[in-house]
Amino acid sequence: MTTSADALTILAVMALAAAICRGGGFWLMRFVPITPRVRAALNAIPIAVLMGIMAPALLRGGIAESAAVLATAGVVKAGGNDLLAILAGLATVALLRQVM
C-alpha cells in the first residue's frame, strides 16, 4: 500500500475534474432564470440521458441485449416491480448468450 507524491498529484487533479463536472452544471443554473422554456429543456434531459446510455450499448450488444431490454420493459408495463423486471432481463441475456 504505497503512493508516491506524483501519483497523489494526479489523483488530486482527477478528483478536481470530477468535482467540476458534478458541481458545474448545478452551479451555473443559479444564474439562469428557470422559465417554463428552460424547465421544458431540463425536463427532457433525464429521458435523453437514458437513451444516451442505452442506444449505443444496444447497438453494440445485439440481439441478446435488445431482447433483455424488451423483457425488462415488458415486466414493468405488466405492473411488475423494478427488481423483478431487471431479473427477467438478466435471465434473458444470460440464456441467450449461452445459446448463441
Next chain:
Amino acid sequence: MTETSVASPPFTWAGFRHGALLSLAFGASSFVYGIAFGVLASEAGISMAEAAIMSATVFSGTAQMAVLQMWKTTLALLPVFFTVLMMNTRYFLMGAALRPWLGALPPGKAALSLFFLVDGSFVLAMREKARGMDDGAMLVGSGVISYAGWVIATLIGYGLGHKLGDPRVYGLDTILVLFCASSVAFMWRGRTLLAPAAAAAAVAIGVDRIGGGAWAIAVAGVAGALIGAAMHDARGDA
C-alpha cells in the same frame, strides 16, 4: 410563474432509505464494474491504495478506466485533467437538470447530493421525482449504495486480480442498461417524451459511431434539452 424563491425540498433519513433500497439493483452493477476496474488497476502499475483513493474521490468508471490506460504509458497532469473532464461532461447536464428541484437546498446538502451523483442514482431520483416523491436525500441514498459498491469492489478486484471468471457470462455487465430500460418504461408519459428520446438515441449512436463514445451521453442530453425547448416553443405557451 417565478421559481426564484422556491422552498427547500425535504431532506430526510426516510428519503435516504427510500433511495438506498431502490438502488440496490443498479448498485450491483456498480459493484461488478468496480471488480473489473480493480482487476485492471492491479495490472496497470498503480498501487492498491492509489486505486482505492481514485475510486473514492473520482467515482467515475469510464474516466478511471481511461486514466488507467495513461498510467501504463505517459502520465501527465493536463491530459489526465481533460480526460476526466470529458468523460464526465454528462454530470454537468445532470447537475443542471437537478437545479429546479435541489436549488433551494442548503449548500452542504446540495454538495453532498452532487458528490454522490452517478448515472443510476440520477435516473432513479428523477423517476421517483416524476412520481411525486421529492425528498432530496433520495439522491444521496441511492448514490451512496453505488459509491460503497464501487470502492469496496475496487479493493476486492485488485486483491483477486485474474482469479475471477468473466462476469459477462452471467449478463451482469448489462444491469445498468436494463435499469435504464425499466426507468424508461416507468417514466414514459405519452407523446411528449417521444421526440427528445428519439433525437437523443439517434445522436448518441452517431457520436458513438464516429468514435466519440465518451461524449455520447452528454451530447444526447443536450439534444434532448434542445428538442424539449423547441417543443415548448411550438406549443406557443412561452
